[in-house]
Amino acid sequence: MTVAKPENSALNAIVLAGGDGTRLTCLTRKITGLETPKQFCPIIGTVTLFDQTRQRVSIVVPPGETVTVLSQPHQRFFKPLVCDIAEGNLVVQPRNRGTAVAILYALFRLIRQGRRGTVAIFPCDHYVSDDRRFMFHVQAASNLVDEFPGQLVLLGIPADAPESQYGWIEPGDPFKLTNAGPVFRIRRFWEKPSPDVAQELLRQGFLWNSFVVVARITALLDLFARALSPFYISFAQLLPFFGTTSETKIIGRLYDSIASVSFSDTILTGFSTELSVLPVRDVRWNDLGEPTRVLNTIAQLGLRPKWLAA
Secondary structure: OOOHHHOOEEEEEEEEOOOOOOOHHHHHHHHHOOOHHHHHOOOOOOOOOHHHHHHHHOOOOHHHHHHEEEHHHHHHHHHHOOOOOOOOEEEEEEOOOOHHHHHHHHHHHHHHHHOOOEEEEEEEOOEOOHHHHHHHHHHHHHHHHHOOOOOOEEEEEEEOOOOOOOOOEEEEEEEEOOEEEHHHHHHHEEEEOHHHHHHHHHHHEEEEEEEEEEEHHHHHHHHHHHHHHHHHHHHHHHHHHOOOHHHHHHHHHHHHOOOOOOOOHHHHHHHHEEEEEEEEOOEEEOOOOHHHHHHHHHHHHHOOOHHHHH
16 A cells, blocks of 8 residues: 655545534533534544544645635634644634535635635545545545546545444445555435345445545536535635635625535535445444444543543
């Protein structure tokens, strides 16, 4: 397994760290004594999920090519963690408006900076057992996008349980063989199926959706233009203000006028037949969105944090 060095990478990254993470408040309060958003909390080990994600991403994408999306109400939590990030690579939303809005804002920031290449999008609340192997799959997906610029590639996780709170991917026909394994067309998404349906999806070998996406910046923007035209037009009109002293005020007005929108519901599900999936092999993965998953992961790792004993 060979992972390209960051300095040789033409890949950009978006780290999504603007969510509220309210479902883990009961745990983060135990850990920090505050209602800390989960991404800024050392839930697994002693390093925050945010820093763990940044370290993982940096294996393939240089920090200077990584844009981080945050939300202003969380400033007291993230400010000590972003001191080494260039201001131009921080996309600070006035408030959380969902993953679709966060990604669209970050994509236009990349466009404003003159970037037109490939981007990988990373949620900030995952446990990954082998960072290098996981990023090896991201690099393979990036190589595929370089060869087929119209492709959007999701990383899928081979399921080992009938998890009814995950999004599932039903793979279709084989598309391309990469050095990380075969890539498949996507037949459809199954979002949070019932326990009985999840059991059947597991039996058929379907995949969990990691929500890690690799695509050309322009290809993603094209999907937004088709699926969320008013949002796309609104951000496009504000593009000249990005990077100026007016950006914060202008973006604040826009966020006051829009509702929260899910990237999964509007982009992924809406264009499932135009996407492909690369299964991630030999990596244990968990979405740390609920207390039970956190506790299960800690137990599997044999950890005994003080906060858990308390």
